[in-house]
Amino acid sequence: MASGFSDAESSTLTSVLDEIIPPSRDGKLPGAGELGLVDYIADAVEKSPDLKPAILEGLSTLQDLSGGRSSDGFSALSKNEKAELLKELATTSPAFLPGLTYQTYLGYYQHPRVLEGLGIPGRPPHPKGYELEVGDLGLLDPVRARPKRYREC
Amino acid sequence: MPDEVVDVLIVGSGAAGAALAWSLADTRMKIVCLEQGDWMDPAKYPTTAMDWQLRGFGDMGLSPNGRGRPEDYPINDSESPIHVSNFNAVGGSTILYAAHFPRFHPADFKVRTLDGIADDWPIDYRLLEPYYDENARMMGVAGLEGDPAYPPKKPTLPPVPLGKLGETLGRGFNKLGWHWWPSDSAIATREYEGRAPCINLGPCITGCAQGAKASTDVTYWPVAVRRGVELWTRCRVREITVDENGMADGVLYYDAEGVERKQKAEVVVVACNGVGTPRLLLNSVSSHFPDGIANRSGLVGKNLMFHPYAMVMGLFDEPLEGYKGPTGCCIMSQEFYETDPSRGFLRGYTMETLRGMAPLSTALWGMSSGQLSSGEGHHESYQQLWDRTAGMVVICEDLPEECNQVTLDPELEDGNGIPSPRIDYRLSENSKKMLEHCVARGKEVLEAAGARKTYAEAPLGVAGWHLMGTARMGTDPQKSVVNEWGRCHDVKNLFIIDGSIFVTAAGVNPTNTIQALSLYIADKIKQNLANLFD
Numbered sequence: 001m002a003s004g005f006s007d008a009e010s011s012t013l014t015s016v017l018d019e020i021i022p023p024s025r026d027g028k029l030p031g032a033g034e035l036g037l038v039d040y041i042a043d044a045v046e047k048s049p050d051l052k053p054a055i056l057e058g059l060s061t062l063q064d065l066s067g068g069r070s071s072d073g074f075s076a077l078s079k080n081e082k083a084e085l086l087k088e089l090a091t092t093s094p095a096f097l098p099g100l101t102y103q104t105y106l107g108y109y110q111h112p113r114v115l116e117g118l119g120i121p122g123r124p125p126h127p128k129g130y131e132l133e134v135g136d137l138g139l140l141d142p143v144r145a146r147p148k149r150y151r152e153c
Numbered sequence: 154m155p156d157e158v159v160d161v162l163i164v165g166s167g168a169a170g171a172a173l174a175w176s177l178a179d180t181r182m183k184i185v186c187l188e189q190g191d192w193m194d195p196a197k198y199p200t201t202a203m204d205w206q207l208r209g210f211g212d213m214g215l216s217p218n219g220r221g222r223p224e225d226y227p228i229n230d231s232e233s234p235i236h237v238s239n240f241n242a243v244g245g246s247t248i249l250y251a252a253h254f255p256r257f258h259p260a261d262f263k264v265r266t267l268d269g270i271a272d273d274w275p276i277d278y279r280l281l282e283p284y285y286d287e288n289a290r291m292m293g294v295a296g297l298e299g300d301p302a303y304p305p306k307k308p309t310l311p312p313v314p315l316g317k318l319g320e321t322l323g324r325g326f327n328k329l330g331w332h333w334w335p336s337d338s339a340i341a342t343r344e345y346e347g348r349a350p351c352i353n354l355g356p357c358i359t360g361c362a363q364g365a366k367a368s369t370d371v372t373y374w375p376v377a378v379r380r381g382v383e384l385w386t387r388c389r390v391r392e393i394t395v396d397e398n399g400m401a402d403g404v405l406y407y408d409a410e411g412v413e414r415k416q417k418a419e420v421v422v423v424a425c426n427g428v429g430t431p432r433l434l435l436n437s438v439s440s441h442f443p444d445g446i447a448n449r450s451g452l453v454g455k456n457l458m459f460h461p462y463a464m465v466m467g468l469f470d471e472p473l474e475g476y477k478g479p480t481g482c483c484i485m486s487q488e489f490y491e492t493d494p495s496r497g498f499l500r501g502y503t504m505e506t507l508r509g510m511a512p513l514s515t516a517l518w519g520m521s522s523g524q525l526s527s528g529e530g531h532h533e534s535y536q537q538l539w540d541r542t543a544g545m546v547v548i549c550e551d552l553p554e555e556c557n558q559v560t561l562d563p564e565l566e567d568g569n570g571i572p573s574p575r576i577d578y579r580l581s582e583n584s585k586k587m588l589e590h591c592v593a594r595g596k597e598v599l600e601a602a603g604a605r606k607t608y609a610e611a612p613l614g615v616a617g618w619h620l621m622g623t624a625r626m627g628t629d630p631q632k633s634v635v636n637e638w639g640r641c642h643d644v645k646n647l648f649i650i651d652g653s654i655f656v657t658a659a660g661v662n663p664t665n666t667i668q669a670l671s672l673y674i675a676d677k678i679k680q681n682l683a684n685l686f687d
Contacts, residue, residue, distance in 0.1 A: 019528055022528070029532055101520070101527050105516040105517065108516075109206070110203060110512075114512065115512060118512055120476060124201055125200040125355055127201075129352025130353045130478075132474065132478045133314060135316055135320045140297075143301065143326075143333060143334065148302075149487060149491065150259060150301075150303060150491065151260040152259060153262075153267060153277075
């Protein structure tokens, strides 16, 4: 449990992450589960006293609910079964999914593979920066043609 | 130097303090600046690491109340719809500003005469013009000559790139026949005075790792220090002290170890911004000044002006490459800047277009606005938003009102036990009408540019970037705190040089004017050295 979650919790969480952000149909963008965001979520949970009980309780509830359907847990369930359980969880543990979804977005949309999938370099902006066209300053011709717009005083 | 009396002691190393220190260095006087923050290391700015998108919400965020940096002081702004944004380091809030660098208009100094409200400044545009020019040389201002919204001025550098986003919005303004122009920006668009050129990193407002943005730690300060000015960091001033005649004789401050120290000075200059300056003055109580130093008028802390901001965003069909380029600097419009009473309000505003959102901001905005779904359909809904946003912030002129004020909070303190400021501020009816008008006009121009959907937030709560008016300038000691060259009416060796001394706020970002004023005041000090205290 290097992440701070037990193996069972990690497995369930990975599977839930893929439900929040599944892989894109064109294959350009990975699912959140396969990006290894469990460590990121674990770190966020440790830093947030408000989030921690909601996530731990939600995972526990999800494992209990899954156990009634499959001995292999949440990750072994069908797509529909997972959706049903997450819907149920939204009622029994209302803080779980919003908190987890927020943290998932934070981790996912900073990941180099995701940036590349969106068509931008998977690196920090500095030191390479980006090219940007100066643009057509001739568009200002109608503005130049207008009279001055300030009051003399 | 516990017993040495320095000639000039400056409190605060931001936009104003840096410019004044540089200018006064000519005199070879002993000049010391005390700064509660430290030098920033640009190699550690967010854009150098993969978490660059998130750190703007954390240790490099706008609010001193949320950053968790020990050099910050907390501010109670719970009684204000606009929350203070600042930064405490060498360079002050220029570390985080967007570097939008417009000048005031000539009419901004004559508000009472022209529009019958507020007050005129005791100085005018023509007087400040050479200082604007000097400041442009020192900071390096990118822009384009010929803007019909301004008297002639020559930018020092080529304008920031329009990019596809700027062109798209420019066409929208043209369709309506409205004014627009590339923004004056304190950004080195080519190598300038040892600063590397802008490489379009994006988030200028979390510090510029390239050094292209003109924060004063990379412009004025290196030169001032080479000329002999001493800049002491991690020194937090508690109060200005006075001698038996009621003249300022120095300050009490806490050093980096928290040890209280006294520094004596012949002249004290306060440059702590429109909130930090009244806080320091009000904390400086003595038998001569029981209500705070230089406060016989009772106006220290009064007339606080923010700029009420609106944010108007549009969603476009085509990618706009909006993640590239200086966040806050692209093009601006002053179509609605000068007063037109038929609009239902006096004074006016500037539209300042923004670049688009980074990937994470896109997701968070999509989540909060209910446009981004999770689960199946997530990517499809995200692609509707990603790189399709463009918009603007609209900066409305605020007017001075005594009820909008900075006082000392009875309970809140900083890490050294110094009472913190409390803000009481409400929007005026004039501001509300102006905000309503600018949101409608903002949506109109975005739709003209091709936006299929528009969004607005007004007032923008996080936008307390501009802090002005709390130690106003004037010739009448009953109605102002400092005279027409920044000297306190009540204490003739105490000067104030930041946005506190603004009489009115104009409808543009204030940094350029703060620095022009600072250079002007420095010149007045130099010209009057022989009889400075008369």
